[in-house]
Amino acid sequence: MIQSKRQGSWQEFLIQQEWAGQTLEMLFKEIWGAPKKLTHLFRMEKRVLVNHILANWNEPLNKGDRVSVNFFGDLEDKVEPSYMDVDVLYEDDHIIVVNKPADLDTHPNEPEQTNTLLNGVAYHLQVTGQVTWVRHIHRLDRDTTGAILFAKHPLVAAILDKMLEQRQIKRTYIALVQGMIKSKKGTIHAPIGRDRHHATRRRVSPTGQDAITHYQLIEAFRTKDMSLVKCWLETGRTHQIRVHFSHLGHPLLGDTLYGGNATVNRQALHAAKLEFTHPLTKEAISCTAPVQDHPVIFPDFDFTKI
CATH class of the missing domain: 3.30.2350.10 (Pseudouridine synthase)
Incomplete structure (x- = not known):
């Protein structure tokens, strides 16, 4: 797992031995699997620093280097927050997994619709002092419950989209x-x-x-x-x-x-369960969503059997 911490609009990554010798170009394209267009944008807009100075994208990184990436600057709020208590199963600076209840749309189906899980997640981000850019990576039917993955910025959303397409999210x-x-x-x-x-x-x-x-x-x-x-x-x-x-x-x-x-x-x-490798830190993420129906639909079930 790669160590990282949020610093305002920037995210700092501490380069470990497994990333030493890689260039920033290789980090974005090969390790993270970032799209070429977004990689080019980060490079042209000078949104990456190494040890607090403007990065040379073709210079190998060393163990102990600090790579800072501006993931969160200039993000526009694309989703209107709506008051909702969301059941958070996992959250970090880049992604959030929540347990969707029944009788709730995953995302708006019409421009004016705001009573969806996506709007509720935007509200959660707002009240916890985070940028409220958020997008669902997959969806569940209105009356299907359970774990749904959301991205907090465009780069991680693009990487997760690719992972989903390549069946790397179970x-x-x-x-x-x-x-x-x-x-x-x-x-x-x-x-x-x-x-x-x-x-x-x-x-x-x-x-x-x-x-x-x-x-x-x-x-x-x-x-x-x-x-x-x-x-x-x-x-x-x-x-x-x-x-x-x-x-x-x-x-x-x-x-x-x-x-x-x-x-x-x-x-x-x-x-009931969502498993994937974190797109940036490469940590193994496994989220289990408990059933919350009232009245009960499913019989008593040991989720460790999944």
Whole structure:
């Protein structure tokens, strides 16, 4: 893990042995995986210092050097803060992971909408004295709960976007599905496209986008004719888990859009765990999101089994 600390608009990194010998060019492009356009911007705007003087981007760094990067200067507030208590699972100077409740949009779907989790995170940043530039890296459906990752500045957002695309951010879900899942584990590989007969529904379609869901049976409840499964995604299609399990003949409890019964008040889907390598410090991050439904939807469950 790389040591770093915030100093106003700047973030200072103490160069350890694993980064010694690398140039700033290599640090941004190869170690951090920063986009060329943003790397060029930091270089041209002189937003990087080494040992408090203007950096030479092609000079090797030495162990003990202090690299200061202006991540936070001149950031405009892009999201209107709205009062909300957010359940923070992890936070540092660059990223924040929060536990999303049900009945809440991840982000505004219309310009005037402000009652979303994104607005709530902006409020959290505001009241804790931070720059309120924030952007979601992925999303959850309105009635899906659990861990969501947000970025606090454009560079880390761009790196995380690339990590998500390259499947370097692992998202593990738990779901209650109808019926008895026969296989202890399996993979659903079925393309997903829009349902032309319904504005919001998706369906398995030969002409849809490639979609892969892996799953593992946690426990079967025969008396209630339902199964608790954990699943993780290789792709991130809209409603992917809901569509795939409905396609298998095991729709999620409460998911009436895809054939589930209405025995619970929402689709029984929860983003229980988020795992990734920190894009800048390279620390291993693992966040577990407890279920918070009232009344309870999921049975008592030991999250260490995920």
